[in-house]
Amino acid sequence: MATIQVLNRQIAELIAAGEVVERPSSVVKELMENTIDAGARHVTVEIRDGGVTYIRITDDGCGIPREDVPTAFLRHATSKIRTKEDLDTIGTLGFRGEALASIAAVSRVELVTCAKGELEGTRYVIHGGEEMALEDAGCPEGATFIVQDLFYNVPARMKFLKKDVGEGNAVAGIVERLALSHPEIAVRFIRNGRTEMQTPGDGNLLNTIHAVFGKHFSSTLLPVEYTMGGVHVSGFVCKPEGCRPNRTMQHFFVNARYVKTQTAMVALERAYKGVMMVGRFPTCVLFVDLPEETVDVNVHPAKIEVRFVNEKPVFDAVYYGVRSALESREEAFRRVLLQDEKPHLTVAQKPVSAPQAVPPKPSVNTAPSVKPAFLRPTPPVPSTRAYLDIQVEHDRPVEMALQDGTDKPISLGQPVCVAEPPVSILPVPPEKPEVQEEMAPPVVMQTPMDTQPAIRLVGQLFHTYILAEKVESLFVIDKHAAHERILYNQLKAQATVDEQPLLTPVTVTVSREEHTALLSAVKELKQAGIELEDFGGLCVVVRSFPLILAGVDIDSTIREIAAGLIGGSREVQSARLDWIYHSTACRAAIKAGDTSQPDELLELARRVLLEDDIRYCPHGRPVCIEMTRKQLEKQFGRIQ
Numbered sequence: 001m002a003t004i005q006v007l008n009r010q011i012a013e014l015i016a017a018g019e020v021v022e023r024p025s026s027v028v029k030e031l032m033e034n035t036i037d038a039g040a041r042h043v044t045v046e047i048r049d050g051g052v053t054y055i056r057i058t059d060d061g062c063g064i065p066r067e068d069v070p071t072a073f074l075r076h077a078t079s080k081i082r083t084k085e086d087l088d089t090i091g092t093l094g095f096r097g098e099a100l101a102s103i104a105a106v107s108r109v110e111l112v113t114c115a116k117g118e119l120e121g122t123r124y125v126i127h128g129g130e131e132m133a134l135e136d137a138g139c140p141e142g143a144t145f146i147v148q149d150l151f152y153n154v155p156a157r158m159k160f161l162k163k164d165v166g167e168g169n170a171v172a173g174i175v176e177r178l179a180l181s182h183p184e185i186a187v188r189f190i191r192n193g194r195t196e197m198q199t200p201g202d203g204n205l206l207n208t209i210h211a212v213f214g215k216h217f218s219s220t221l222l223p224v225e226y227t228m229g230g231v232h233v234s235g236f237v238c239k240p241e242g243c244r245p246n247r248t249m250q251h252f253f254v255n256a257r258y259v260k261t262q263t264a265m266v267a268l269e270r271a272y273k274g275v276m277m278v279g280r281f282p283t284c285v286l287f288v289d290l291p292e293e294t295v296d297v298n299v300h301p302a303k304i305e306v307r308f309v310n311e312k313p314v315f316d317a318v319y320y321g322v323r324s325a326l327e328s329r330e331e332a333f334r335r336v337l338l339q340d341e342k343p344h345l346t347v348a349q350k351p352v353s354a355p356q357a358v359p360p361k362p363s364v365n366t367a368p369s370v371k372p373a374f375l376r377p378t379p380p381v382p383s384t385r386a387y388l389d390i391q392v393e394h395d396r397p398v399e400m401a402l403q404d405g406t407d408k409p410i411s412l413g414q415p416v417c418v419a420e421p422p423v424s425i426l427p428v429p430p431e432k433p434e435v436q437e438e439m440a441p442p443v444v445m446q447t448p449m450d451t452q453p454a455i456r457l458v459g460q461l462f463h464t465y466i467l468a469e470k471v472e473s474l475f476v477i478d479k480h481a482a483h484e485r486i487l488y489n490q491l492k493a494q495a496t497v498d499e500q501p502l503l504t505p506v507t508v509t510v511s512r513e514e515h516t517a518l519l520s521a522v523k524e525l526k527q528a529g530i531e532l533e534d535f536g537g538l539c540v541v542v543r544s545f546p547l548i549l550a551g552v553d554i555d556s557t558i559r560e561i562a563a564g565l566i567g568g569s570r571e572v573q574s575a576r577l578d579w580i581y582h583s584t585a586c587r588a589a590i591k592a593g594d595t596s597q598p599d600e601l602l603e604l605a606r607r608v609l610l611e612d613d614i615r616y617c618p619h620g621r622p623v624c625i626e627m628t629r630k631q632l633e634k635q636f637g638r639i640q
Contacts, residue, residue, distance in 0.1 A: 020102040023161060024051025024150055025170040027107075030099035031145050032178050035059035036185065037092045040142065041201065045175050046190040050167030052150050052158075060142040063115035066122045070134065073109075073126055075101040090297050093257060105129045106157070107150045113143040128153045165534075166516050172196065173512035176212045177258040180251060180285055183208040196537050205235065209285055213538060214509045217242075217249070217283070222329055224286065226321030229313035230294075233321035235286040239329065240272065243280035245563035248511035253287045254295060254306050263311045264288060267318035275326060284322075288314060455609055457602045464592040468605035474632065475609060477624040479596065481617035482608045484589035487548065488618045491528070491581040499529035499544040506542045506554045507535055514562035515540065521565055521580070528580040532558070548588050557583065582618040 021027055028045060035043050038061030048054035064072055071077050078097030103109060104126045114121030114137075123137035151157040161167055168191055179187040179199045186201025199211045210218040220242030226233045235253075252264045264286065272282045296307040308314050458467035458474070466477040510518065518525070518532065518540055525532060529546030542554055549557065561583040590596065608614050608624055615623055633639045 020098050021106055021150075023170060024055060024167050025174045027051065027055055027103050027147055027150065028057065028171050029174045029178070030103065031055075031057045031147075032175070033093035034099065035061055035143070036178065036182055038062045038143070040185060042186045042188075044188045044190065045171075047168060047171055048192055050161075050164035051171045052161060052164070052167060053148060055147040055150075055171075056144065058142065058144045060140070063118070063141055063143050064111075064113045064122075065115040065118070069111065069113065069122050069124045070131065073100045073104050073124075073131075077101070090292060093303070095298075101129075103147060106154055107152065108148045110146040110148075111143065112137050112139050112146075114139050114141050116141050163520070165519050168192075169512045169516040176512070177251060179212055180205075180208055181253050181256050181258055194536070205285065209236065213249075216509050220283075221285075222325045224321050224325045226317060226324060228317040228320055230290060231313045231317035232289040233286060233317045234289070235284065237268070237286065237322050237325055238283040240275045240282075240326070243272070243276050243282050245280060245560050246511075246514075246566060247281045248513045248566070249283035250281070251285045253285075254297075255289055255292065256287070257297065257303070257306075259306050260304055261288075261306065261314075263308065263314050264318045267315045268322055271319050271322035271326065282322075286318065286322075288318065290314065455602070455606050457598060457605060460596065460601055462592075463594065463596075466601050466605050468602075468609065470609050472629040474627045474629075475605070475624045476627070477605055477608050478592070478617075478621070479601065479604055480589050480592045481619075481621055482604050482614060482623045484585045485614045485617045485623055486604075486607055487585035487588055488581055489613060491548075491585060498547045499531065500547050500550070501544045502542065502554075507539050508532075508542060508555050508558045509538050510540065510559065510562055512538065513566055514559065517565035518558070518562050524580055525561075528584060530558075530561075530580070530584075546584060546588075549584060552588060560586070585618060 020030065024047065028047070028051065032043065032045065035057065038059065040059035040061035042060045044056075044058045046054075046056040068079075074097075076097040077100075078095060100109075105128065108127045109125070111124045111126075112121060113124075121137045121139035123133065123135050125131075125133040151161075162170075172189060172191065175187060175189045175197065179185070179197070183199070183205045184201060184203040185199075187197070187199045188195060189197040197212060199208045206218060206221070209221070220238050221236035222239055224233060224235050224237055247265070250265060250268065252259055252261050254261065268282055268284060268286070269276075276282060290308075290313075294309045296309075297303055299305045299307055453471050456469040458469055460466055461476070464479065466475075466479050466482075468475045468477060515534075515538055519534055522532065529544070529548075530542065531544040532540045532542045535541040540558070542558060545554055561580055564580070564583050617623055630639065
């Protein structure tokens, strides 16, 4: 059996550092929390190469006295707590005394600081936990930490770091959250020599949100101010139309500490129930303030999780606070509508209305609307099967035009078949003037009728489902899922998707996670017909877009693609491209509830029932459901 021995100090510090310092963002988080605890009012964070090679954090806080500088880098050295009772009422962001020792163990650190009341400052250099220099320095009050060559002495940790863009975005996310948690502090973030964010530090939370996330995000917010059961909730939540496809823009702060809390998250989303689309998530910047003794922050090494003595007051305060904000908005809308109503007119004042013209009812020969692009993704081969045959019942033609102009389902007993000879239900267009030049006759590809069974369009249900008959079966087809699968297959079959340059490039503001996911998939997005690039901060600029998505909202499409990239695989390129095709097809497909013409419905039904690869949509949902004649007759008791 191996001999048990005590590890030397260097190895022990490297092991302990792994619990605190995982990546550059961990370093920035620990150092920024110290600056906030030191009472700083101006903080500057600068990084290079994602923070791996260079991190500099400067503040104007109270500084560190010279005699305490070496002690500050010892493990479990802290000025935040003194006794075990202090752990029950932690009011500072840091308290464990592990941050500086862990950072110094895996990097080269230089500290320049001057405490209030001191005539000169101190410069302290420590590399890999070994003290290199302690000398006088001229500097203003406050502290400046410079951390270089992170993990230079632990090369195994380097291979787990992401690319510079990903690590830099992680650092930026930490800076943003700490800036939001203390709007009274002016925070400046510099990446590779360029200032990406600067908050005013005026104590106004909305101004800070505007500086961090931009005008678009801040314009979709509603204020929240609510107190219940000793818990105070304040901040902002989004309007229902501002919900996003993921939770990356939900920010909760418990006693000014950024945390991930399932209690507050569930309460927030429960408050939006009934006013938010399914599959969407609300965004927020919410502060939950409660007595320090009722919350335990000493749970996670990164101090990002907390435990409540009693979760119900927290849940109720968040739920009712958000709910009251949403209801106040609805009440404001009602007041505006009442003010906009015209005043009641007396009999003497009431004007005589002019007779209204009754619009004529559309006749059978009314010209149809132009066939939408989704039914002509590729030019079809000319064929006589492209026409619809209207059978005659009791010597009367079936009327296909709708009497009230709406897209009502075709009634049962009005068969619409794919059959020969072709008889078009569409009105005959006016004859074009004859062209003198001789034109070659089109090549018509004949298809034997016995190879493809006839498909009869029965009708449409709820403007969502197509009812079609083939042979001895009734098929119920989800038209959105069917069209989505058709477009998805077409996109995957093309080497590159046709793109259209935008006259005016579109800027889209996203979250940090979405920003990282989009930039890591630029090559795949280009292949899918979307050309975008980093625009600085939390913005990407879209310069070209797929032709198949003409008229689709670019902003929401980019967000949905980003959400898919975050939720799916971000390492395998084929999987990332698949997510992009998936989101693109979903946005371009006809939606449930959209008005569709009979020939459009028949074309979708024909594609689904005659092509074997259209059985499930990209989400995995079935495209159609089959009910045979035998099953139907069993339901009605015709057969046993």
